[in-house]
Amino acid sequence: MTLPIARPDPERLVRIQKLLEKLVLDSISAARPWRASDSFYCLGLDAAYSRRYGGVGAAVLLDTRLKLLDKEISLGEPNIPYIPGLLAFREAPLFYAALYPLMARHSYKRHNMVIFVDGHGVSHPRRTGIASHIGLALGLPSIGVAKKRLYGREVVTEKTCNEPPCIIGYLEGDDGNKLAAIIRTYTGSRIYVSPGAYIRLEDAVELALTCLRHRPLPEPTYQADKLSKRIARSLDRGTIRPADLKHGLKGLLVGDSSTH
């Protein structure tokens, strides 16, 4: 029989986020300061879409030196369309599905892990961007890395940036609080970095800067973006089939011509 899953109507999802808002803000207020000297592991999450098989979630694990340690992907048809502000309800299930097996392989590392998510954290109308949902659900500090603004007044404090990366401004909420930093990367791209949960803005920004290379996104998010897009394109080209992904990714991604 069909399970009585509650209808994902937007109004109900918005109410859920209004309840989560307090949890998110409390997790940030109570967050322990990040120690720059600590070694850490970072997870990167992103999603792409294949016409034939729907959503592709990608999770990657990097170490302090930004070396890729492990990766995992997931497939699934999203339950709801994209609605600004409700992205988490569309894409987070893909992330959880990829994270579960990945985390199982590295459970002892979770005590010093941070999650980078493609999308916003608290720079969201209800302070509950997808990075906040993920951080709350996993009980881990999370950081949102977005390419475009969603919410907040854009305040640019530095018109120029001679030696990137630079913090060129921020997004502020109605109450005047800083919600996200606007960063100019080494490649000249602009990204919006905001805390998801369990971490403060200044620490989120410091970590994001630490994870920057000569690329348009911080390494964790960049690697996840590349992986998800590559899988989605390979699926559509028929280079790989969903069944090929059920026994791990090893060997599937080398010599794949889909990048040409």
Place this chain on the structure above:
DNA sequence: GCGACAG
């Protein structure tokens, strides 16, 4: 009514 609007 008119914009704005992560991915």
Place this chain on the structure above:
DNA sequence: ATCTTGTCGC
């Protein structure tokens, strides 16, 4: 996010 050719630049 995705659909898409050529093109400017390192």
